[in-house]
Amino acid sequence: MALSPRPSEAARDLCARFLHTAQREFPLKASLADGTPIIIRPLQPDDRQLEIDFLRGLSPRSRRLRFLCDFKQPSEALIDQLMDVDHDHRDAFIALATVDDRLIEIGVGRYCATDDASACECAITVADDWQHRGLGTLLMRNLIEEAARRGFCHMMSVDAASNRAMQALAAHFGFRRQLDPLDPTQVIHSLDLAAWRS
Template sequence: MARPELTEHLPTGALGKHHWIEPLNDGTHVLIRPLEPQDREREFAFIKHLSPQSRRLRFLATINEPSESMLDQLMDVDCCRRMAYVGLSMDQGKLIETGVARYAALADSSQCESAVVVADSWQRKGLGTLLMKHLINTARLNGFTEMLSIDSEANSGMHRLANKLGFVRRQDPLDATQVIHRLNLC
């Protein structure tokens, strides 16, 4: 049963086959759904409010906030070659983004590259796992045979998550500070 505080601000009929209300490890419920164009400001605020370390681990660079061109790229979702799922919760009557997982097809390939980030205060509650499971399932349904993620060697949280989901980790041959996690989707 959908929790009313998560669904009362959604358009009628918004909870469909691609929207889920899911419990986290601590019993908190989140709405998981595809990223939509109207989430642009929410995505900007989410990234801006990540800790500097979380932003650096997610983007493999130091940024304070996303530029317009970066935001354009992050919002470019077609639900097949480029997909993103957001985790949303209620805070003072407003839906806020608590996490996002996304993939993008690699050129002329049946591989896709993925990334996931969870708001600092929502980490270690199982949200990243839930977002990635939906993302992996969608990648399989869209015909991808392999998912990869390029991550900082220092990102122990991502290493744990990738291992839990069945990814295999290898050192990045082009950058000793990075690793590549690969998941066979067949």
């Protein structure tokens, strides 16, 4: 079952234009709603320990909402999968903040191309202590802009129906919401990137 209408030729042309825009410069410097300075940059191979510490620090509820399953500790296979980015079809952007003179990962946004080359699936995760401070909005905006720039025309995510934070974030950016026809405990959010950028 199609998650969203196939993009028109005009929409494909519009998305394709973003492939030729200038490369954005990272790290991006930003501030949370309370003024805390952070940076957002692409995930790099030597960030493995940052990613492990970030996942281990998530509460069981946050892990369940992100991965739609329960686990006590992230497996090596899961870490390998999350670190597998090519900065094109699969990419991840981590948010970093300085706490007690140490740089820590406080959130991550990632996308991965689907079987339809014009679409990608996305996910946003924010550390429990850093939620409700505007970080999810910053990560999602960056993710949408990067996916559109890379030529994707549609973005989607599969989320727990109980994930109110993701529902609010998706609504803020204009995602369309529908129940997952294969699982009533999940919802599918989809966004037309061409329309969002036009």
